[in-house]
Amino acid sequence: MDYTPPAALAASTLIVGLFFFTTQLALASRFLREHRTAACTTILLSCTLVACGVLFAARWFFAKYGLYAWQIQALVLVVLAMGWTAPDVASYVFPPVEDRFARELGGAGKCLQYSPYRLADSRTTFSGRDRSRMTIRPLQAGVQPLRLDNAVDEGIRHLEPADRASRKLMNIYGC
Structure with a gap:
């Protein structure tokens, strides 16, 4: 057949x-x-x-x-x-950038979970070419902003510090 x-x-x-x-x-x-x-x-x-x-x-x-x-x-x-x-x-x-931030840095068990850089306790803006730089400004006065590169929606590259000051902040929090 x-x-x-x-x-x-x-x-x-x-x-x-x-x-x-x-x-x-x-x-x-x-x-x-x-x-x-x-x-x-x-x-x-x-x-x-x-x-x-x-x-x-x-x-x-x-x-x-x-x-x-x-x-x-x-x-x-x-x-x-x-x-x-x-x-x-x-x-x-291919998650949105906020989900990537939670997975990599700010979610449960991550290095920025209890820091002033949690997305719920800060204001986030985007800049740079293709809006690929994420700046997290904590609502607390006097706290330095954290700048991250590769912050595009549906991105697959890990978020990384955009400058030396951000690298220093991430080292302080053990990231």
Whole structure:
């Protein structure tokens, strides 16, 4: 029996979920907004390669083990899970700068958690090229501001001190 049609259906179903998932990642990373042609090419190429692989693997799998309803149900569940989790995965991998600050420096168990530089106890401004410098000014009088570079939304580079004074402050707090 020829299992090409159900294998093609399985591949096309999976490609819908993969397309949505990769598009969410490309949007969250600003790759799609800043490099539209390269992002679209990457998304379509990855979906095409995965679809070809799934087509051949599914055809072999169906020929060897047969075609059953549970296989299609499992595939649909995988595609639904990919679609459901795509925004959460994308925002975890490429978080807003405030979330990155909490993860790296100011969150639970981090070096600035109990300092005057907590985001709740300070005023934050952004400057620099592409608004990539974050300045945290504590609300307490007389406390020196902390300046951090690589502070862009959806960034993947670690926040780092922008100047010598900020490096000194971070060393004082054990960062």
